[in-house]
Amino acid sequence: MLITYLLDLLYLIAAITFVVGLKQLSHPDTARRGNQLAAIGMALAVLGTLLMHPAAPSSDSSARTLKLALLYTALGLGGFIGWRAAYKVKMTAMPQMVSLFNGLGGGCAALLAIAEMKLQYIQHHPTATGMILVLFTMFFGAVSLTGSLLAYAKLEDLVKDSAITLPRHGLVNMILVFIILGLIGYTVWGAGDAGLTWGLILFAVALLYGFSFVAPIGGADMPVVISVLNSCTGLTAAAAGIIYDNLIMLVGGILVGASGSILTILMCKAMNRSLTNVLVGNFGGGGAAAAGKTAGDQTVKEINLTDAAVLLNYSQSVAIVPGYGLAVAQAQKICKELDDLLESNGVEVRYAIHPVAGRMPGHMNVLLAEADVPYNKLFDLEEANEFLAKTDVVVVVGANDVVNPAAKDDPSSPIYGMPVLEVWEAKNVIVMKRSMKSGYAGIENDLFYHPKTKMLFGDAKDTLIKLSSEVKAL
Amino acid sequence: MEAILQFLHDNLLMVYLLIFSILLGIEVISKVPAVLHTPLMSGANAIHGVVLVGAIIVLFQARADDYWSLSVGFVAVVFGTLNVVGGFAVTDRMLEMFKKKKK
Incomplete structure (x- = not known):
């Protein structure tokens, strides 16, 4: 029992480091320290969960060895690749790297939601509130995953805007939103025990929607999109926190969700554009159509x-x-x-x-x-x-x-x-x-x-x- | 109406926490110079990697013979760790450049 109290204390410390870290990150003099502070808090939270969480398998079970082996392999693998990628990436390619990491965070949330959904259907028939939370986490996680991957590809110049934009793309996205809302409703209230299958269908549609949402937005606006998806992932982390009654996930997620939204607005202001304008009006996506007047017969002067x-x-x-x-x-x-x-x-x-x-x-x-x-x-x-x-x-x-x-x-x-x-x-x-x-x-x-x-x-x-x-x- | 009030009553502390966290997140960020937008976004990006905690719990809860859930949990932990480690490391690399040069 005492050990769970200790974990609560660690979570509390981690939550404080997140807040103070974010605060310090917003001043040039203290920014680096702030990031390191938040990293320490994160390490405490993760290590604490590994060693002290009540769901951890008890010491004499045979499942323990398997699960711990899987966990440490996963942590080692992710840590190694993440570290290498962060240190090898060229500074010019940083924005797409941030996008990639964000997408993986979203992917983590989506997968977590899938596993949790399965568990809920095995154990008992899940409650409506529980299912809504799970589907919320899954939906935003999936959108963040594929949306960020596409933003990454756009910034790397791997895809051309015009190649993936459909005619009347806004309408297509609108239809997708309605399909998703319908699927959520049916999965929660109508599908009964088939809800698991419908949940997985929702997952697939959400992945598609992530692509479709980012597709028509011009490459020049990717920073704003990444910032939006960043706060999205924050919200999924918070929702997952409610599912597991886990305060550090809730606080960390909400903090990022809120600060990410503000940051998005600040970025839009720096470009003197509104968020709707960025997300709906396809600035830069239209290519030739966007070019105001042509300068055909004007001449330029060269200098040697x-x-x-x-x-x-x-x-x-x-x-x-x-x-x-x-x-x-x-x-x-x-x-x-x-x-x-x-x-x-x-x-x-x-x-x-x-x-x-x-x-x-x-x-x-x-x-x-x-x-x-x-x-x-x-x-x-x-x-x-x-x-x-x-x-x-x-x-x-x-x-x-x-x-x-x-x-x-x-x-x-x-x-x-x-x-x-x-x-x-x-x-x-x-x-x-x-x-x-x-x-x-x-x-x-x-x-x-x-x-x-x-x-x-x-x-x-x-x-x-x-x-x-x-x-x-x- | 009654249901809403009942929900509020049952989850009062959670609702308080939610609202104060939102206000705190907004307050903490509101005055930030444009220079720091990228590092700040990157730092926040690393913080939402806290979802890794959830992925670990999922892996803990999965049944030992349920290989499907175990694999999903495994991939989730890899993704989450990438988000956390990569996120903090790349932010640190960016901020390293902001060292003050006193000349």
């Missing part, structure tokens, strides 16, 4: 490397606008080199970082910090827009939609209203780009045809290397 080097080296202040192109080319380090060269020649170099630069809010800051760019040279949108007008040269490296003037002055553009970096206010703009292809959102960018803009075509890393050597040669 030497001229670009001179322009940069003899200016007072330079602002670099990094985008995903810089990240995929792994050009952060060489960018920092160019920055050092310019600084040593007395040029002030600053970085203007759009909240959604990269693939997720804050992603670009992490990538630049990895390349040792000091924290105080990174400026966010509002600060940057204040100094951009007084900047001599802005260098846009692999960014596109976040510097699109259409967001400010073209009400017909799908990104109209999104806050952007007003780079065209600066005296000169150099845009490094591989080609004239449109950005991730599939929208034309008038900045490239702006009188102040000069294009420098080529791979971001390659161009930056050449540019540095030109600056060195001056």
